[in-house]
Every structure is written in structure tokens, then in C-alpha cells.
Amino acid sequence: xxxxxxxxxxxxxxxxxxxxxxxxxxxxxxxxxxxxxxxxxxxxxxxxxxxxxxxxxxxxxxxxxxxxxxxxxxxxxxxxxxxxxxxxxxxxxxxxxxxxxxxxxxxxxxxxxxxxxxxxxxxxxxxxxxxxxxxxxxxxxxxxxxxxxxxxxxxxxxxxxxxxxxxxxxxxxxxxxxxxxxxxxxxxxxxxxxxxxxxxxxxxxxxxxxxxxxxxxxxxxxxxxxxxxxxxxxxxxxxxxxxxxxxxxxxxxxxxxxxxxxxxxxxxxxxxxxxxxxxxxxxxxxxxxxxxxxxxxxxxxxxxxxxxxxxxxxxxxxxxxxxxxxxxxxxxxxxxxxxxxxxxxxxxxxxxxxxxxxxxxxxxxxxxxxxxxxxxxxxxxxxxxxxxxxxxxxxxxxxxxxxxxxxxxxxxxxxxxxx
Numbered sequence: 001x002x003x004x005x006x007x008x009x010x011x012x013x014x015x016x017x018x019x020x021x022x023x024x025x026x027x028x029x030x031x032x033x034x035x036x037x038x039x040x041x042x043x044x045x046x047x048x049x050x051x052x053x054x055x056x057x058x059x060x061x062x063x064x065x066x067x068x069x070x071x072x073x074x075x076x077x078x079x080x081x082x083x084x085x086x087x088x089x090x091x092x093x094x095x096x097x098x099x100x101x102x103x104x105x106x107x108x109x110x111x112x113x114x115x116x117x118x119x120x121x122x123x124x125x126x127x128x129x130x131x132x133x134x135x136x137x138x139x140x141x142x143x144x145x146x147x148x149x150x151x152x153x154x155x156x157x158x159x160x161x162x163x164x165x166x167x168x169x170x171x172x173x174x175x176x177x178x179x180x181x182x183x184x185x186x187x188x189x190x191x192x193x194x195x196x197x198x199x200x201x202x203x204x205x206x207x208x209x210x211x212x213x214x215x216x217x218x219x220x221x222x223x224x225x226x227x228x229x230x231x232x233x234x235x236x237x238x239x240x241x242x243x244x245x246x247x248x249x250x251x252x253x254x255x256x257x258x259x260x261x262x263x264x265x266x267x268x269x270x271x272x273x274x275x276x277x278x279x280x281x282x283x284x285x286x287x288x289x290x291x292x293x294x295x296x297x298x299x300x301x302x303x304x305x306x307x308x309x310x311x312x313x314x315x316x317x318x319x320x321x322x323x324x325x326x327x328x329x330x331x332x333x334x335x336x337x338x339x340x341x342x343x344x345x346x347x348x349x350x351x352x353x354x355x356x357x358x359x360x361x362x363x364x365x366x367x368x369x370x371x372x373x374x375x376x377x378x379x380x381x382x383x384x385x386x387x388x389x390x391x392x393x394x395x396x397x398x399x400x401x402x403x404x405x406x407x408x409x410x411x412x413x414x415x416x417x418x419x
Contacts (some may be wrong), residue, residue, distance in 0.1 A: 003407045004336035007398075010405070011340065014148040014397040022390040025140050026127075028055070029384070032107075032136040033119050033129040037086075039108040039170045045086025052089050052107060052139070052164055059146055060155070061093035061162075068167075068174030074213040074313055076262045078273050085174045086166035094159030095185070099403050099410060101160045102187035102364060104179060104355045105139045105194075105371075106168030107131075116380045125386055126374075132384040138193030138371025139164060141389060145396035154404035161185055168355055171211060171317045179355055183362035188403070188410030189330060190359035190366030191396065195374045197348070198385065202369040204331065204347035206357055207253065207281040208288050208320035214240065214299055216310040220265065220272040230270025231307025237261055237274035243298045244278055251290050253283035255351065280316075281351050288316045318357040323349070326365040326416035333408050334367050337398050341391070365413055370396050 007015070032051070036044045053063050066089075070082040086108070109131040111117070119129035131137075142162070149155060161182040165175035172179065183190060196202050216237050221230030244256050256278060263274035280295070282288040292315060299312045321327075331347045338345040356368025373388035402408035 004333060004402060005339040007340050008401065008405070010152045010154055010401050011398050013152055014401065015341070015394055017148045017151060018144060018390045018393045018397065021144060025144055025389040025393065026386055029132060029137045029140045030119050030127065030129065032140070033131045034117070036111065036113045036117055037108050037131065037166070038112040039085065039110065039167055041113055042084060042086055044113065045108060045166045048107060049087040049089055049166070055143060056089070056091055058143070059091070059093060060150055061091045064090045066090055066178065068178065071173035072313065074215060074275060076275070078215040078217070078263070078275055080313065088166065088175045088178050089162070089164035090178060090182070091162035094156065097157060097159035099158045099188060100186040101158065101189055101191060101400070101403065102183045102359060103142060103160055103162045103191045104165070104359065105135055105142060105192065106165045106355065107136065107139060108166050108169050109134065110169050110378050122383070126383040127386060128381065128383045130382065133195040133372055133374025133382055134377040135194055135371050137374065137384050137389070138195060141371055141393045141396060142193045144393040145400065148393070148397040149400040152401065154401055157404040158400060161187065165355065172355060172358060173317065176317070176358055179358040180362045183359045183364045187364045188414045190356065190364045190368070191370055191399065192354060192356045192359065192366060192368035193371040194354045194356070194369045195371045195377060196369045196388070196392065198373055198375040200343060200373055201346040201348050202334070202367065203350045203352065205283070205323040205327070205349040206321040206353055207283050207351045208316050208357065209318045209353040210280040210288070210291065210314065210316040212278050212280070212295055212312065212314040214276045214302070214310060214312050216240070216274045216276070216302060216308055218270065218272045219307045221270040223268045223270055227270060231305070232270050233274035233308065234264055234271045236302045236305050236308045237263070237276050240276055240298055240302045243301070247291070247294050251287055254287050254291050255281045256291070281353070282316070282320060284320050284322055288320065292316065318353045319361045321357045321360040321366070324417070326413055329413045329416055330365045330367055333413070334399065337402060337408070338395055340398060341394055343391070343395065363417055365417060
């Protein structure tokens with residue numbers, strides 16, 4: 001790995017360019033963060049996607065805005081409808097080049113309009129704002145790394161496919177196929193721009209993730225005159241919730257979390273509707289199968305109650321991304337590359353999931369926290385560390401340089417996936 005931990009002339013040129021442009025990266029991300037792109041704010045997503053296309057037009061690439069397919073959603077009334085997200089931004093460059101990379105990121109955030117829309121410089125080297133870290137800052141790092149790479153002499157050796165999605169925070173149900181297709185088009189490795197941890201540590205193994213909605217129907221009745229004629233969906237849901245939470249710690253690494261219960265009725269009516277929404281995480285395929293079987297068992301028990309029926313939706317939409325030989329080889333290469341610019345990168349296994357799971361499932365090893373350093377994501381305290389913009393962009397530019405000139409053997413790493 002010695003050749004990875006030293007800087008070439010191409011690397012030095014990338015460093016000079018990226019540090020000179022650090023202020024511009026920060027300013028662009030601040031401007032992007034001011035646009036609300038909550039996952040369900042379809043209008044906001046549609047307005048913002050062209051701004052991404054305009055920014056990425058600086059690359060030597062073909063850019064398309066593609067409306068993904070609709071996907072199922074269970075409403076508060078228990079009915080299943082089709083919903084849509086914003087456009088998928090698909091970018092392709094030099095598909096004939098000998099080395100191919102798939103890159104991904106998302107431009108949606110977890111914040112609905114009016115929830116968290118201010119950007120504040122805290123004066124301590126951090127900026128607080130929605131998506132500053134997760135992950136409009138990461139998209140900016142990706143763009144600047146590619147611009148620095150394309151300004152060098154190695155660009156014709158490497159091509160890439162980028163997928164910027166509008167729905168990562170709710171599961172990539174619309175954009176999942178676009179991610180799979182891009183990863184399956186000859187990519188040797190994947191590069192995803194979720195934020196690194198505040199310390200600079202990056203994600204190693206990731207669990208798989210599931211989202212479930214269970215709709216339970218009972219029988220309404222007057223709670224005073226004819227309580228015995230009713231069948232309470234809320235009561236059935238309560239038993240279900242207790243059963244789900246009791247599954248925690250029963251299988252190594254598997255967790256369940258009930259996020260909300262919808263439904264109910266005025267207190268003088270026996271409730272005939274309840275919707276239980278919950279998630280599950282599992283470290284490997286066997287654990288995910290066990291978790292799914294337990295959900296089906298508890299659903300069966302709930303609907304076997306007298307007068308209760310219902311329907312089950314969802315499942316494991318992102319498979320686990322465990323460490324394997326290919327992942328470890330890629331992590332080692334990134335670690336050695338980081339050393340070239342004074343970074344001692346640690347890879348930490350996490351229960352979080354991201355588009356890296358999708359890319360791994362398509363057979364491509366993936367490093368998925370190449371974005372800015374930050375913290376408190378998914379909260380109003382989300383922040384980005386400003387000095388990390390040029391640092392992380394340079395790390396990506398160096399990875400691209402090494403893939404292009406052969407110092408980082410992407411083909412060898414991908415070939416380890418089957419081992």
C-alpha cells in the first residue's frame with residue numbers, strides 16, 4: 001500500500017485546486033441547504049433537481065432528470081395509494097473508459113417544510129443547517145472531486161455513473177432500480193457521499209433495514225351501550241406492539257422499533273382501525289429472515305383475534321452490507337490513500353443504512369461515507385465541520401486518481417466479492 005500513501009504530481013495538483021476552492025464549496029452548500037427538500041416535499045424536490053443539473057454541467061458528462069416509478073404508501077386511513085417523489089438525477093461520463101465507478105448520493109432530507117429551514121454559522125468552525133452534512137455537503141464534495149479529477153491528465157482512463165436520488169431517507173423505493181442499473185454497468189467500486197462521523201471515522205459494515213406497516217381492522221360499536229359488540233383494533237395493535245418490542249435482543253444484532261400508531265376513534269366508540277408502523281435492522285441475511293418470520297408470526301396472531309383482520313406491507317428493502325474480503329480490501333485502500341494527506345481513517349460498523357447497501361447488493365464493493373464530517377444528523381442540531389470540505393473532496397480526488405493510474409486496483413477488489 002506504499003504507493004497509495006504517497007502523493008503524485010496529479011495528486012498535488014488536485015490538492016492545490018481543491019483548497020483554493022474551499023470557500024466556494026461552503027457557499028454552494030449553504031445555498032443548497034436553504035432549499036427545503038424533505039423527502040415528501042415533491043414540489044421542493046422538483047424545484048431543486050435542476051439546480052443540481054446546472055452545477056454538474058461543469059463536468060464532461062451527460063445529465064438527465066428522470067422521474068422514477070411510483071411506490072406504495074399506507075395512509076392514515078389504512079388505504080394503500082401510489083405516491084411519487086422528485087426526479088432522479090442520472091449522470092454518465094466516459095462509459096467506454098477502462099475503469100468504471102458508480103457514485104451515489106441523495107438530495108432529500110428528513111425535514112418537512114417549516115420544520116428546520118435556517119442556516120447558521122456557529123462561529124466555531126461549524127455550520128448548522130438542514131442537509132449541510134446529510135447530504136448536500138456530500139454532493140458538493142463529490143462534484144468538486146470530479147472537477148479536480150477531470151482537470152488532470154488521467155480523466156480518459158476513468159468513467160463514472162452518478163445517481164442522485166430524491167428518496168433515500170424514505171427507502172429509495174422510487175430510485176432503487178436506477179441505483180442497481182448504474183452499479184451493474186461495469187462498475188469496479190462504488191463511492192457514496194453520506195457524511196463521515198465528526199471524528200472522521202467512516203462506516204464499515206452496515207445492517208440491513210426493513211420498514212413495515214400493519215393495518216388492523218376491528219368492529220366499531222358504541223362504547224357505552226354495546227361495548228361487547230365491538231372489536232378493538234387498538235387493543236389488537238397494543239398487543240402487537242408489545243410483541244414487536246419484545247423481539248429486541250432475541251437474535252444477535254436484530255433490533256425492532258415501533259415508530260408510530262395511527263387510527264383510533266373518539267373515546268365513546270370502539271376503534272375499528274389501527275396502523276402500526278415500525279422498522280427493523282438485521283446484520284446479515286439469516287437475521288433478516290428471522291426478523292421477517294417473527295413479523296409474520298405476530299401479524300398472524302393479531303389477525304387471529306375474534307373480529308380482527310388486516311394487511312401487512314413492507315419488508316427488508318435494503319439488504320445487509322457486511323464486511324467481506326472485497327469490502328475490507330477497499331477500506332484498506334481508502335485508509336492508505338487517506339494517509340497520503342494526513343488522515344488516519346477508522347472504519348466503524350454501524351446500524352445505519354444507505355445507498356451503499358443497494359450498490360453492494362448489486363455486486364459492487366462500496367465505500368459510503370465519503371462526504372463531509374459532521375454530526376447530529378436527522379435533528380435540528382445537524383452541523384457540518386467547515387474545514388472538512390476540501391479535505392474530503394481531496395480524499396475522493398485521490399481515490400479517482402489511483403483508480404485511473406492503477407495504483408488502486410479496482411478490478412482486483414471487485415473480484416473478491418465472490419469470496
